[in-house]
Amino acid sequence: MSDLKYLFGAGVIALALGATGAGAADCIAPADPGGGWDFTCRTVGALLFEEKVVNEPVQVTNMPGGVGAVAFAHVASKRNSEAELLVATSTVGVTQIAQGKYPGGTDVVRWLAMLGSDVGVIAVDNDSELKTLDDLIAKLKADPGSVAVAGSSGAGGWDHIRLLMVADAAGMKSDAYKAIRWVQFDGGGPAVTQMMGGQVGAVSTDLGEIAGFVQSGDIRILAALSDERIPAFPDAPTAKEQGIDVIGYNWRGFYTGGKVSDGDYDAWVARLKTLYDSEAWKKAAAENGLVPVWRGGAEFNDFVKEQARTMERISREIGVIQ
Numbered sequence: 001m002s003d004l005k006y007l008f009g010a011g012v013i014a015l016a017l018g019a020t021g022a023g024a025a026d027c028i029a030p031a032d033p034g035g036g037w038d039f040t041c042r043t044v045g046a047l048l049f050e051e052k053v054v055n056e057p058v059q060v061t062n063m064p065g066g067v068g069a070v071a072f073a074h075v076a077s078k079r080n081s082e083a084e085l086l087v088a089t090s091t092v093g094v095t096q097i098a099q100g101k102y103p104g105g106t107d108v109v110r111w112l113a114m115l116g117s118d119v120g121v122i123a124v125d126n127d128s129e130l131k132t133l134d135d136l137i138a139k140l141k142a143d144p145g146s147v148a149v150a151g152s153s154g155a156g157g158w159d160h161i162r163l164l165m166v167a168d169a170a171g172m173k174s175d176a177y178k179a180i181r182w183v184q185f186d187g188g189g190p191a192v193t194q195m196m197g198g199q200v201g202a203v204s205t206d207l208g209e210i211a212g213f214v215q216s217g218d219i220r221i222l223a224a225l226s227d228e229r230i231p232a233f234p235d236a237p238t239a240k241e242q243g244i245d246v247i248g249y250n251w252r253g254f255y256t257g258g259k260v261s262d263g264d265y266d267a268w269v270a271r272l273k274t275l276y277d278s279e280a281w282k283k284a285a286a287e288n289g290l291v292p293v294w295r296g297g298a299e300f301n302d303f304v305k306e307q308a309r310t311m312e313r314i315s316r317e318i319g320v321i322q
Contacts, residue, residue, distance in 0.1 A: 005057070025056070025084035027254075030071035030093070032064045040088035040252045042117065044275065051281075053274050066101070069092045073103045080257035083264035086112070088281030091250045094304055095158050098311035099321050106308050109255040110265055111301045112239055113272040115281065116290035118206035120162045120225035120248030121236070125196055126218055132241045133223040136202060137170045144179035147201040150191035152209065154184045162225060162248040163204040164314050169244045174317035192219055206250050207233070208289035225249070230291060249293060253300070269297040 007161060027041040041060045048054045063071040071087055079085055082307075087109070096102050122133065130136045139146050151159025160182050161250050167177040183200050185191040188209030196218060203210065203219075213219045221236035225248030229238060239246050246283065256268060275281050276294050285292045295303050315321045 003155060006287065025054075025086065025220060026082075027060045027088065028075070028079055028084040029060060029062050029088050030064065030068040031068055033062055036063065036090055036092075036252060037088040040090070040254070041086070043288070044254075044272075044281075047278070047280050047284060048271065048275055051270050051275060052276050067096050069096065069102045072109070075255075075257050076108045079108075079260075081259040082257055083260055085256050085260075086152070086254045086268065087256065088252070089255050090252050091307070094159075094308050095161065095311050097300065098308040099139065099156070099315050106305050109258045110260055111304045112254040112265070113267050113276070113296035113300050114249070114251040114253030114293060114303075115272060115276050116285040117249035117251040117293045118208045119230055119291050120159075120250065121207045121210070121221050122163065122166065122204050122223045122225070122239075123192070123195075123210065123214070123219045123221045124202050124302060125198075126220050128201070130202065130219070130222065131241060133166075133237075133244065136174075136222055137167070137239065137244075141170070141176070141214060143173060144176050145181050148181040148183055148199070149199040149202045149204055150183040150185055150194060151204045152187045152206075153183060153189060155182050155213070156315055156318060157184075158250060159188075159204050161311055161314055162246070164318065165246045165248065165310060166223070166225075166239060166244055168314065169239075169246050170264055174314075178318050189213075192317050193259075210215070211289070213256065223293075226291070227293070251293065251295075252290065 027045050029038040029041040031037045045060055063074060068089065075085065075087060097106055122148065124130050136147065149163055153159040164177050167180065185194060186251060188203065188205035191203045191205060192210050192213050194200055215220060221233065221240040223242060224230050224236045225239050225246055227247060256265065273296055276292065282292050
């Protein structure tokens with residue numbers, strides 16, 4: 001999300017906690033100001049206060065390092081039972097955990113909720129001979145190297161893994177989908193530009209990065225990796241409705257310490273759900289290219305753990321981790 005519109009700039013902002021007698025809360029953004037995690041803390045924090053969901057001041061703290069690993073270690077070692085702590089996270093963080101790049105697994109912290117997401121899509125040039133997701137899968141099954149697919153992450157990154165999850169769910173074996181040609185570009189836009197020039201045959205990336213190309217009719221979405229069709233692009237079928245049960249959100253959400261009590265954990269889930277249901281959040285999400293998506297509490301916890309297991313397995317199969 002390189003073009004985010006920030007509701008607040010860098011530094012400390014005031015939020016609030018509900019009237020529970022708790023002290024001031026802290027939202028850790030595990031990166032420098034700017035980017036998705038900083039956006040998550042600052043925007044959600046500001047709206048919690050504006051919507052009067054919470055009422056005692058807290059700080060937003062930037063804690064960069066290790067693609068979130070520094071903040072994760074800090075919480076696990078020093079603040080694992082703090083009831084007033086939120087940490088911004090996303091699919092990127094869970095991918096890092098699955099690949100052993102954080103000091104611990106998903107059980108070290110408690111996963112609160114996701115409130116919105118960029119939606120993963122698989123797209124082709126509008127003139128492509130590939131008209132459906134089945135067409136792409138059939139061609140890859142016949143010859144995994146026959147279609148070069150591009151995205152904005154390297155091999156083993158989230159764009160790549162989403163494609164491999166689709167191939168896996170379609171019945172391709174790991175030795176076959178490892179042979180799919182993957183090409184990395186610096187962003188979904190450049191990947192699409194190269195696809196339109198005939199350099200690659202398909203793109204796997206976030207819809208928010210390439211929506212303009214879809215709107216202009218230059219490219220066509222074969223599959224949205226979402227629970228339901230995307231309201232802004234109702235003609236784009238989901239992978240699920242085509243028989244491929246894969247969800248590929250680059251979601252935005254929060255975790256807290258692993259030893260936070262059930263009562264404090266449930267209270268944060270409830271606050272975040274109240275915010276999610278507000279028109280203010282839906283407006284902020286839309287302005288920043290997110291699709292509002294809710295998973296909270298036990299459902300979110302199960303979702304994260306299953307996602308991490310899938311990423312770990314695929315990462316091993318393609319040799320990203322041993």
